[in-house]
Amino acid sequence: MPRPVYIVDGARTPFIKARGKPGPFTPVDLAVQCGRPLLLRQPFPVKAIDLVILGCVNVIADEMNPARVAGLRLGLSDETPAFTVQINCGSGMQSLDTAFRYIERGTADIVMAGGAEALSHSPLVLQRGAVDWFAELNRARSPGERLKVFSKLKLNHLKPYVGLERGLTDPITELNMGQTAEILAHLFGISRREADAYAAESHNRLDHATREGWLKGEMLPMVARDGQVFDHDDGVRPGSTVKSLSKLKPAFERPYGKVTPGNASQITDGASWLILASEEAVSQHGLTPLARIVDSDWGGLDPSIMGLGPVTSVAPILRRQEMAVADVDLWELNEAFATQVLSCVAALDQPDIADGVLGLDGRGGRIERDKLNVDGGAIACGHPVGTSGNRITLHLANTLKRLGKKRGIATQCIGGGLGGAMLLEAA
Template identity: 60%
Template sequence: MQCGRPLLLRQPFAPNAFNRVILGCVNVVANEMNPARVAALRLGMGEEMPAFSVQINCGSGMQAIDTGFQYIRDGEDDLILAGGTEALSHSALLYNKQAVEFFSGLNNARTFGAKLKAFAGVRPSMFKPVIGLLQGLTDPITDLGMGQTAELVSHLFDITREEADQYAVDSHLRTANAQKQGHFAGEVEPAFGRDGTLYELDDGVRPDSSVDKLAKLSPAFERPWGKVTAGNSSQITDGASWVILASEDAVKKHGLTPKAVIVDSYWSALDPEIMGLGPALCSVEVLKRNGFGVNDVDVWELNEAFAAQVLGCLRAWEDEKFSKTVLGLDGAFGKVDRTKLNIDGGAIALGHPVGASGNRIVLHAMNTLKRLGKKRGLATQCVGGGQGGAMLIEAV
């Protein structure tokens, strides 16, 4: 709500002028099962506003934009509010299987004796909570945590621990500089705590980060030789993001000034064990079918799930064998200019509220193009479960 209300207040039309609301969310809480509809009503968009939520793991916020883009492209809608949200701090604590069976048996016990028999089977271990967040970050097909998939990517492309730590440091320094220079102005809304505390900027950014400091951290997933640590991984945070999608008719009708146009989007899938390479596939496909190459992109936003995962994608694009065998190219896709990649840092510094991140990187790519006076941007991300999404945009 804290980012939606200011956005709607800035518009020259009423909140009920939208055709529909689409919101990405992964960890939907039980008391708000369709957060898009809840948000629409709380934002005062009217009882007649259709609203639905989408879920494709980390790509949910981008999927919300993509779905709205298709509604408008097909002529069905003119004005859509598309967003993403996540409150990872509210991830559920669950009962384990034994506890569930106990409560089921207790519920079915009809006599006093049957209830006593059920209670006789109680064990303290039954009530050890299952952390829902850890469950959600573990792939059910491979039984690997997301960090372990990043370790596999680092192994495949020989990413060193020092390289991963250096990338993480760069992310923090770039974000700290962006905050100082006001690059997030008009994009990041201040938030207020229940006690009235004002939070003007994301506070996970560490401008004093260094490779030496990060080198002291132990591997988080594959000890003792792993390369993925808490310091070179995305932070677990809460967050939300909204964008307004409008047709040309809506732009003219309401006198809007668009920031960018969506050119195309593409989704790819691959082995869940190496889900971090998803962007390496979908980004090339969306560029290829629009006649562009690696040097035709002015701004790259590649979501920083893990430093090793980002570096793995970059290394894959430079690898001739990978490009020929997997991407179907005649040679290596090419080297991404690091001065064009995640210019203002990314999820390692800002955090990765999974349902919101895909939306945020599209929004930030738009604003960065405008700020730099550049033309073409590409936002892309890996998606848990072995997928990847990419969206190609051009500044207006």
């Protein structure tokens, strides 16, 4: 029989905006800054941790398998296995799903599962012509051959591009993620005003949650090597309004596009960890669970409408658990783009999609705004891609407890035409 799996604790770093240069923390730095104080407050020794799993998309050359590097820097035993997972934006949730399966089947009792991403450290990549030129130069043996190769050098060989630019472009459709959000806005009739209104609400909700102290314990401060302290999400814009956001120009489809820098997620650095435990570990170490992981699933669809990934991954869970959209008390739906979130809400509320495509048989319906991202989301705090799935699950567990709610779903779209979802139940 599958064993119950509990979330017993978790924390994240503040999310800090990438500002056109490498930030003060690498992915492993972020994971360690978040993980060390989290481990210090646990009643069990680090040797009780059976496994470390970390989601990370942009792994840097100096930190191959960042899960292992982070585990060792956190003081875990040399004998504790650690591996890194990558499924684009879903990597931080994939780490949880994998940990969930290990504990459920009885091969682990306590697992650290997280996500870490430093998008500001995305590499500069040479143009293909430059790579070929360097390869030819490397093959040249005599001074004359080298001089001949040097004569072929072109100025554009000296101009690299940021790897993130290609990483955010789907290789099958050749559409960047913002363009896929524009497609959804067109298909579901999402207006620019609706997108800006949603974005303003996200900023103001997160600002309110921060000022109320609802993120204390969940968000732990970081200290850079130069002594600078980071203690809040620095992309939040308090007081955002539809009027202020309306001044921004479309980012991808000018002049009539709906997606702007103001209603899309921000490029940020950040990390998050959750500690998952079996029922036996909870009893042995006197742990107090935040929530129980009930179910999880993944879905796929056409990459050109990848933003609908949440509905394809949520549907199997609702069918298995014999639940309707209205039965879910809280939703954390990662805000890649405002138009994408609103399109998911619309899709679940349209019977031809909910029943005809997703097979929900009347279990669809509208996600009410007072249940959806109640403390804001990635439009306000940012979207460090390998981290976000972990963060939204952590925040969902904490919010269920704070509000006294029973069941919640964390879900997200994933570049490449995928989606991931996880159903939690308050412990």
